Amino acid sequence: MKLSTLTLAAIMTAGAAIAGPVAPADVVFSEGAVAASLSGQPGDVANGAKIMSSKKLGNCIACHEVTALSEAPFHGEVGPLLDGVGDRWNQAELRGILSNAKLTYEGTVMPAYYKVDGFNRPGKAYTGKAADGPLDPLLSAQQIEDVVAFLMTLKDE
Amino acid sequence: ISTPFMASADADDDQLVVNGEIEMITKAPAPAHLADALDEVISGWHMRSDETQEMQADDFDNPAMIFVEQAQDDWNTVMGTKDKSCASCHDNVEDSMAGVRTVYPKWNDAKETVYTMEMQINDCLTDGMGADAWKKSGAKMARMEALISVQSRGMPMNVAIDGPAEATWEQGKDLYYSRTGQLDLSCASCHEENYGNRIRSDHLSQGHINGFPVYRLKNSKLTTPHGRFKGCVRDTRAETYKPGSAEFIALELYVASRGNGLSVEAPSVRN
Numbered sequence: 001m002k003l004s005t006l007t008l009a010a011i012m013t014a015g016a017a018i019a020g021p022v023a024p025a026d027v028v029f030s031e032g033a034v035a036a037s038l039s040g041q042p043g044d045v046a047n048g049a050k051i052m053s054s055k056k057l058g059n060c061i062a063c064h065e066v067t068a069l070s071e072a073p074f075h076g077e078v079g080p081l082l083d084g085v086g087d088r089w090n091q092a093e094l095r096g097i098l099s100n101a102k103l104t105y106e107g108t109v110m111p112a113y114y115k116v117d118g119f120n121r122p123g124k125a126y127t128g129k130a131a132d133g134p135l136d137p138l139l140s141a142q143q144i145e146d147v148v149a150f151l152m153t154l155k156d157e
Numbered sequence: 158i159s160t161p162f163m164a165s166a167d168a169d170d171d172q173l174v175v176n177g178e179i180e181m182i183t184k185a186p187a188p189a190h191l192a193d194a195l196d197e198v199i200s201g202w203h204m205r206s207d208e209t210q211e212m213q214a215d216d217f218d219n220p221a222m223i224f225v226e227q228a229q230d231d232w233n234t235v236m237g238t239k240d241k242s243c244a245s246c247h248d249n250v251e252d253s254m255a256g257v258r259t260v261y262p263k264w265n266d267a268k269e270t271v272y273t274m275e276m277q278i279n280d281c282l283t284d285g286m287g288a289d290a291w292k293k294s295g296a297k298m299a300r301m302e303a304l305i306s307v308q309s310r311g312m313p314m315n316v317a318i319d320g321p322a323e324a325t326w327e328q329g330k331d332l333y334y335s336r337t338g339q340l341d342l343s344c345a346s347c348h349e350e351n352y353g354n355r356i357r358s359d360h361l362s363q364g365h366i367n368g369f370p371v372y373r374l375k376n377s378k379l380t381t382p383h384g385r386f387k388g389c390v391r392d393t394r395a396e397t398y399k400p401g402s403a404e405f406i407a408l409e410l411y412v413a414s415r416g417n418g419l420s421v422e423a424p425s426v427r428n
Contacts, residue, residue, distance in 0.1 A: 128391035
């Protein structure tokens with residue numbers, strides 16, 4: 001179907017008005033970093049803290065210690081202590097590490113939280129069964145933004 | 158303020174002597190084929206809490222021993238159309254099965270494939286006794302494997318990886334280092350790169366199977382190697398392989414070979 005300039009303009013305006021999240025396949029990485037917010041919205045610090053502690057969501061503390069989250073039980077030792085991470089990395093770099101840590105750390109064991117393809121034997125969550133359709137990313141665009149916002153508060157001193 | 162962080166916890170230096178007499182080799186120089194990866198192989202027993210460790214040090218405290226007793230009854234029970242029990246052909250399990258566990262999985266010449274102990278037991282049931290095979294990794298199978306393994310306690314694992322078994326061993330090695338699932342982790346990600354580290358509340362071991370079948374406090378049951386592998390693969394958000402599958406047989410051979418030199422500890426106790 002051939003679109004007239006008018007309908008095309010209308011679609012584009014509508015598109016801009018409901019600017020949805022960037023799809024995992026469309027994320028633009030530059031040396032591992034991602035400049036723009038994935039959701040187009042700012043992140044929520046408190047929700048980011050919740051996502052990091054929750055086993056059902058980010059489960060980040062399974063591998064990382066975070067002093068600011070010391071009320072949540074069982075912090076792991078597989079990854080580095082995240083205290084001061086907001087000084088070590090800027091927002092775009094943290095967004096990149098979360099979306100696909102392998103682009104920052106080659107071969108890392110840290111999972112890619114905003115990636116949906118290229119996996120070997122992808123399963124249906126933790127059931128052990130084969131995935132029965134396209135995968136959802138481990139965290140949504142907004143959840144990534146929330147976690148990035150929380151990580152940015154982890155400054156030394 | 159409370160500090161939930163665990164003290165950095167490597168393998169402890171405790172010694173495992175079962176019933177005050179069976180001295181277990183729980184740390185050993187890594188077998189030659191692992192030279193690039195590890196210096197020392199360490200039993201998962203070292204990564205468990207003192208209470209859990211102690212349960213394994215005395216058969217009266219080891220909750221798995223009840224299953225071993227049940228398997229002793231199975232051993233003497235006539236089953237199948239040929240009116241035979243295991244004892245009809247193998248007499249005393251203490252004598253006939255001593256050392257058997259240390260070499261499984263192993264190449265079976267007649268069948269021209271690598272055999273797990275489970276496959277051998279099912280052959281004995283079907284061909285030798287005219288009975289039905291037991292469910293792969295099921296409760297009856299696990300307890301019989303435990304009974305047979307007890308006869309080798311303390312002896313070092315010594316599975317063969319060369320000769321005709323080599324191709325299967327290579328397949329198992331590939332699987333060990335292949336990342337799976339949406340978390341994109343391999344066995345090595347956790348058990349080679351991170352043993353000694355905590356992952357959430359769990360203290361990661363090197364993932365050996367010298368203690369299998371293990372009694373898990375979590376569900377009060379015996380778990381077979383394939384049952385454990387399945388759980389670990391599932392935890393990578395992957396589609397698992399099935400217990401008894403060619404993949405898990407190969408992986409069992411490979412994982413067993415990583416523990417060559419460690420004593421047979423089965424039935425061990427884990428959380």
